[in-house]
Amino acid sequence: MNLPDLFRNLYLQYFKLVYNVAIQYVQNTEDAEEITQDVFVKVHEKLDTFKREADIKTWIYRIAINQSLDFIKAKKSQKRWSFLSALSLDNNERPIEISHFNHPGILLEQNESMQKIFDAINRLPDNQKTVIILLKIEQNSMTETADIMKLSYKAVDALFQRAKKNLELLLTPNEEI
């Protein structure tokens, strides 16, 4: 199979997975689509250098996670800059907040409660957020999660326990990490 065909097949096989991983991180369809595009551009770039040390699904998962985390970081620094520039602007000229909670996998009647849960997940450190997404939303097994995160089974278990505890604190009113 030549490279363009291989790439197209990979896209058809994994675009849904990548899009759904991205949406768990950003909870916004537009941002998730942008991340999905970035992920596949990266996959295309690195496809000829991909060594079969890792399973291709695990490899794509890792790219999707890193790209989502990078996207969030970039957006945060962008927000910081727009906040600073907003201080020097008039009220009428202030930039509009673009990212809003828009998760297509959630039922409308659960939207409010799920937004609260995602707000708490978003406040967790990156690796704790990832472990919750991989284990509890994407429903990967502990072994698969360990493989994707390049951690041992024990480390994933410990990380999950910490994430669970922190999430519980964040979801309890008036509690901080």
Next chain:
Amino acid sequence: MKSKSSNRDMNHIFDSLAKITQADPKRDLYSGVMERIEFQNKIPISWVASTTAVLVLFISTEFLYLNYSERKIANQSQLLSLMPQGDNLLYHE
């Protein structure tokens, strides 16, 4: 008791997270990916990187050269100031 109830709460939260359904992206996503790849192919990253490297090298060489010649001029003027200043006037004039 408290930990039992909080465990129940967390299990309830994880149950609702597990119920999140898979979403479908819009259909023209693939063409967007291909457009980005084609754009990247038009301007290869290696070309951009090498041009940047040449520019940085040129600017730093220029900077070093300017620094060196400034120092050279400064040294020359220091040397001149150390030399005894000859009086060109002759006594019999």
